[in-house]
Amino acid sequence: MGTGNLKLTICHLYPKLLNLYGDIGNIKALQYRAENRGIEVNLKEVNAGDDIPNADIYFIGGGQDRQQVDVSFELQKHKDFLTKQRDENKVFLAICGGYQLLADYFQPIDGEKLIGISLLSGYTVGGKKRFIGNVTAKTEFTTPETLVGFENHSGRTYLTGSTKPLSHIIVGNGNNGEDLTEGARYKNVFGTYLHGSFLPKNPHFTDYLIKLALNNLSEDFELPPLDDTIEMNAHKSLINKPY
Ligand code: GLN
Numbered sequence: 001m002g003t004g005n006l007k008l009t010i011c012h013l014y015p016k017l018l019n020l021y022g023d024i025g026n027i028k029a030l031q032y033r034a035e036n037r038g039i040e041v042n043l044k045e046v047n048a049g050d051d052i053p054n055a056d057i058y059f060i061g062g063g064q065d066r067q068q069v070d071v072s073f074e075l076q077k078h079k080d081f082l083t084k085q086r087d088e089n090k091v092f093l094a095i096c097g098g099y100q101l102l103a104d105y106f107q108p109i110d111g112e113k114l115i116g117i118s119l120l121s122g123y124t125v126g127g128k129k130r131f132i133g134n135v136t137a138k139t140e141f142t143t144p145e146t147l148v149g150f151e152n153h154s155g156r157t158y159l160t161g162s163t164k165p166l167s168h169i170i171v172g173n174g175n176n177g178e179d180l181t182e183g184a185r186y187k188n189v190f191g192t193y194l195h196g197s198f199l200p201k202n203p204h205f206t207d208y209l210i211k212l213a214l215n216n217l218s219e220d221f222e223l224p225p226l227d228d229t230i231e232m233n234a235h236k237s238l239i240n241k242p243y
Pocket of ligand 1 (some may be wrong): 065
């Protein structure tokens with residue numbers, strides 16, 4: 001079956017609080033790559049105080065520790081709903097500060113512990129030195145296997161339980177600068193430290209997320225190829241770029 005009758009709802013969580021280094025580009029990449037396959041996209045923005053709607057893909061960006069305080073508080077109200085969405089295999093993509101809050105907690109170096117919603121299992125502690133620079137990592141989920149982006153964080157994330165790394169570091173620091181892991185995955189919940197924006201430079205991973213979301217709607221579909229020359233040129237230009 002083609003993708004003609006399919007509709008995807010994408011929910012952008014707290015864009016007014018968490019949206020660093022062009023994180024909005026991730027939403028635009030999902031929308032562009034879905035719409036160019038004839039898939040209708042319904043985009044919903046959720047801000048503090050709003051209910052969270054049913055969606056196929058949830059996106060949350062990165063931000064400063066201060067904004068994370070408000071988002072940690074907001075997310076607690078929706079923990080049960082979002083846990084149910086995760087367990088129905090809905091797709092989540094969380095960047096940096098949003099990633100930290102989808103896991104168990106973030107303990108900043110000099111502030112109160114911020115409680116997460118444990119869609120991923122793992123925790124983050126603040127470090128003295130920020131990790132700032134280019135990242136190349138390798139994942140087993142896509143072809144090509146490389147993921148590229150830009151990291152800027154003080155938090156060190158350590159994964160626990162059934163949550164596995166999204167990728168393994170070739171250049172950069174990733175989760176904690178120690179164990180060569182970058183990002184996380186549990187079910188269809190993905191976290192990563194890669195900003196940049198992440199998805200426009202990783203079109204293969206964007207399609208991977210779209211396919212996972214469409215899998216929940218129809219088992220039998222094919223994503224027609226798109227001309228990715230520009231996107232893959234950007235991707236290739238960053239592979240192994242010095243930190
Ligand atoms: N405040 C977090 C940290 O520095 C998140 C930063 C970000 O989202 N870029 O670890």
